[in-house]
Amino acid sequence: MAISFLCFCLITLASLIFFAKKIKHLKWNLPPSPPKFPVIGNLHQIGELPHRSLQHLAERYGPVMLLHFGFVPVTVVSSREAAEEVLRTHDLDCCSRPKLVGTRLLSRNFKDVCFTPYGNEWKARRKFALRELFCLKKVQSFRHIREEECNFLVKQLSESAVNRSPVDLSKSLFWLTASIFFRVALGQNFHESNFIDKEKIEELVFEAETALASFTCSDFFPVAGLGWLVDWFSGQHKRLNDVFYKLDALFQHVIDDHLNPGRSKEHEDIIDSMLDAIHKEGKDSSLELIIDHIKGFLANIFLAGIDTGALTMIWAMTELVKNPKLIKKVQGEIREQLGSNKARITEEDIDKVPYLKMVIKETFRLHPAAPLILPRETMAHIKVQGYDIPPKRRILVNVSAIGRDPKLWTNPEEFDPERFMDSSVDYRGQHYELLPFGSGRRICPGMPMGIAAVELGLLNLLYFFDWKLPDGMTHKDIDTEEAGTLTIVKKVPLQLVPVRVQ
Structure with missing residues (x-):
């Protein structure tokens, strides 16, 4: 009898708590939400270009929306004011990461930094990265x-210029950023290494980005393991694991090479810095680095640093060639x-060309390489633009929509670098109308390194060469059609004819 009475009390108490929460939730002012279907929610409204679909929905339902991706509620932010509240006002309360399938595998295999949920371990790793790897x-x-690799690119393009043959600039600029990464991070010369295949590296970057950005049922239907079973039967888990095995093999090879006592090196690269930190870890007990942490840092740079820099340069060149007056x-x-007789460009030359910096800013505004900031997750109840955002809610900031907001920008669809003339707006995370690298605690730590490569690469392309279109094409034939999900590429590769001016 006593046991029955106790069970009755427990059930009653649980019911009261449940209904109390329900009543409390009914009082919340949740963001507006488009109509949704059962089970799939709003997934049917997300097309091949999610940032565009979300932008169109925001134009109808407002800059703070509540969508349901399957069973998972997601808050989408598409205005400067709302982004500032998320990334500055409530930064501490929503700077964690949701545990998605791809990022869980990344964390499990590589002890990564960018996708790790907020906590003391993440803070220690990030502090180390900013202090030792990405400081000025x-x-x-x-x-x-960077100067040597840009000089190598100029040499290759000059050979093509002799025959006035078109070059795939998309591929050339990808190889430029990849070669810089391999020397800076791995200590491997991209052009001389015996085990690095250019084509396979490009394929691996594409596979990794596609795997991380692909639809994963487990992320949207976390019910009784059903989503996991669907991913297992569809082969999605296998594809993700295969990518990480390839990355692991690549990173392990170069780490083993660094551990070889007879290794000769031309400079201290990122692996050297991290191996040195492991040997000295006793001085900083909060860090406790292991080899898997090195792989995590390398994976973050590999996935975020190679493609994005190349894409920025490709979009800049696309917009410039489309506008002959602008490129002139x-x-x-x-x-x-x-001057007209420089044999080689150095990074000291970058500060002499402010108009080029405005071109880069305008490229970040109109064509951010990653149009949706990597998802955050709230750790506490917050309010954004007066709307309630509960704990454990995913938040997406649509950087692309903010960059094309007509309330912020005159003629937002036009490529006009001069809009930044006499403007204090910058891309370093303090101005929320321009957020190509994010902002707050989760701002991209590799921003200085990425910017340095983009500025120097574009300066070389524009100083040494004039650019012509292949026979039969005019500047009006150049399209700006997009493709991709995690990063946005030019759908049709940019092919141009370099004409050496010196």
């Missing part, structure tokens, strides 16, 4: 590598400021 002094120490203007400033 470290970025400047790799200057000679920026080249005129560059050649006037640097």
